[in-house]
Amino acid sequence: MEYSLDEVMETxxxxxxxxxxxxxxxxxxxxKDCIDTDIEIFKSNVYDKVTxxxxxxxxxxxxxxxxxxxxxxxxxxxxxxVSLIVESCKEDAPxxxxxxxxxxxxxxxxxxxxxxxxxVQKGMTRSDSRLIDSLPEMLSSTERVCAFLNVGxxxxxxxxxxxxKLGNILKDIASRTDNGIGCTKFAVFSNAPEDNPFMAGAxxxxxxxxxxxxxGISGPGVVRSVVEKNRECDLTALSEVIKRTAFKxxxxxxxxxxxxxxxxxxxxxxxxxxxxxxxxxxxxxxxxVEMMGIERIGAPGSTAALALLIDAVxxxxxxxxxxxxxxxxxxxxxxxDSGMNEAVRSGALSIEKLEALTAVCSVGLDxxxxxxxxxxxxxxxxxxxxxxxxxxxxxxxxxRLIPVxxxxxxxxxxxxxxxxxxxxxxxxxxxxxxxxxxxxxxxAPITSMRN
Amino acid sequence: MPKDLVxxxxxxxxxxxxxxxxxxxxxxxxxxxxxxNQKVMDGYFVMTMLADMADSRASIGDIKKEFxxxxxxxxxxxxxxxxxxxxxxxxx
Numbered sequence: 001m002e003y004s005l006d007e008v009m010e011t012x013x014x015x016x017x018x019x020x021x022x023x024x025x026x027x028x029x030x031x032k033d034c035i036d037t038d039i040e041i042f043k044s045n046v047y048d049k050v051t052x053x054x055x056x057x058x059x060x061x062x063x064x065x066x067x068x069x070x071x072x073x074x075x076x077x078x079x080x081x082v083s084l085i086v087e088s089c090k091e092d093a094p095x096x097x098x099x100x101x102x103x104x105x106x107x108x109x110x111x112x113x114x115x116x117x118x119x120v121q122k123g124m125t126r127s128d129s130r131l132i133d134s135l136p137e138m139l140s141s142t143e144r145v146c147a148f149l150n151v152g153x154x155x156x157x158x159x160x161x162x163x164x165k166l167g168n169i170l171k172d173i174a175s176r177t178d179n180g181i182g183c184t185k186f187a188v189f190s191n192a193p194e195d196n197p198f199m200a201g202a203x204x205x206x207x208x209x210x211x212x213x214x215x216g217i218s219g220p221g222v223v224r225s226v227v228e229k230n231r232e233c234d235l236t237a238l239s240e241v242i243k244r245t246a247f248k249x250x251x252x253x254x255x256x257x258x259x260x261x262x263x264x265x266x267x268x269x270x271x272x273x274x275x276x277x278x279x280x281x282x283x284x285x286x287x288x289v290e291m292m293g294i295e296r297i298g299a300p301g302s303t304a305a306l307a308l309l310i311d312a313v314x315x316x317x318x319x320x321x322x323x324x325x326x327x328x329x330x331x332x333x334x335x336x337d338s339g340m341n342e343a344v345r346s347g348a349l350s351i352e353k354l355e356a357l358t359a360v361c362s363v364g365l366d367x368x369x370x371x372x373x374x375x376x377x378x379x380x381x382x383x384x385x386x387x388x389x390x391x392x393x394x395x396x397x398x399x400r401l402i403p404v405x406x407x408x409x410x411x412x413x414x415x416x417x418x419x420x421x422x423x424x425x426x427x428x429x430x431x432x433x434x435x436x437x438x439x440x441x442x443x444a445p446i447t448s449m450r451n
Numbered sequence: 452m453p454k455d456l457v458x459x460x461x462x463x464x465x466x467x468x469x470x471x472x473x474x475x476x477x478x479x480x481x482x483x484x485x486x487x488n489q490k491v492m493d494g495y496f497v498m499t500m501l502a503d504m505a506d507s508r509a510s511i512g513d514i515k516k517e518f519x520x521x522x523x524x525x526x527x528x529x530x531x532x533x534x535x536x537x538x539x540x541x542x543x
Contacts, residue, residue, distance in 0.1 A: 005488050007540075069531060
């Protein structure tokens, strides 16, 4: 046999016992060619294009799943940022398009469709502004549409006027949905990648071709198990074994992504090598860090451990595929990762330490429940803090906060399914109001003098 | 005709008839066994069978349905995966 029993079993074990899966296949679709000044024709064009390709995506992904025995958990679609395609339409066009995207996704059996958003890092057009204002209504009246905003970048700085709006908008979204769950479908970014396959922030960027098939692999369980097998080795050796594992799972992801794109006759885009946790036992990024020797994530040493982990994953991934892209970091969502959640519950992990962790990993303050009475300006300030880490360091950072109505720090919230459950985090009581309300634009950072 | 190779992996408690049942199912679908390997690993019976599906009309999905029954009756885990994934992961 060309392969040893150990090699075959390594692959089989990853899928059977360590939750190795393709977290998402996300087809990016350009909707610019659907634009029409007659909104009914426009909607019909969007519906036809999204359902046709959505159905094909679900069908072809099912066949590949069978062929390789690797589950493909989510089949998703991202589209051209909606604010761009409704520029010439009437006031209520963004909502009309959101509703048709929602219906198309449901009819094609696509669980989430991303791209309801705008790139406003330097300023807002009239269309951007009305789209932002429509977010509370959109997120409370649709089921599957995800929203994003890019409000900062390393070359443009940070749009503080947009960030002021977001504090109130997040509270409004939260107040209209059970447990504030509408906020889980909205991510705000700095340096948002145009080919990210993960929700809520996926959109089909303006530099992309007509279609692009992007794939997000996931293997916290696989990485955790190799760390578990290497309890005694030093950190140099540990980095090496993580690197090798990342190489293997990225190769599998690339194979599946390329074949799926080829079967659909669309260009293959990127493999996103992010470690993305789930609430399944063992499938936790916190679990990897704790297996490395940190008692609870959040304890001193956590930032260094996470830095080593993501560096090794990137090195292995970059060797395995020339198409690594998207976010490609390590996700540390709180509610979606049982280990992170436990760290919050036990007091090991504060929002300030989470912010520090995001300086070395992707992708930001993710799925964090905060008290419902947090002032809007404080929410804006948390967003500004997190995004400035991305802007200054030339990396992507994002924020997905849920100000849960009626809940205070320490309360338990259950969002259901993959979104998970969590405890409301404590937020500083000191005010940032006067700073935030100054507004304006934070200038782009100097890129020399890197200390 | 080029080969269309799949790995059929069986994990479970050692018992009579495992290889017989699997081989029978494979034969029924006109699938050729190219190689077979078995041993006890960590207290479990482990078998990997490399099989060529080029002459078969069945899809991997069909074979999996067939194996689902054996899995249930004999309390085994049976995985069917196309060879390409092993090549991608273990060969540069």
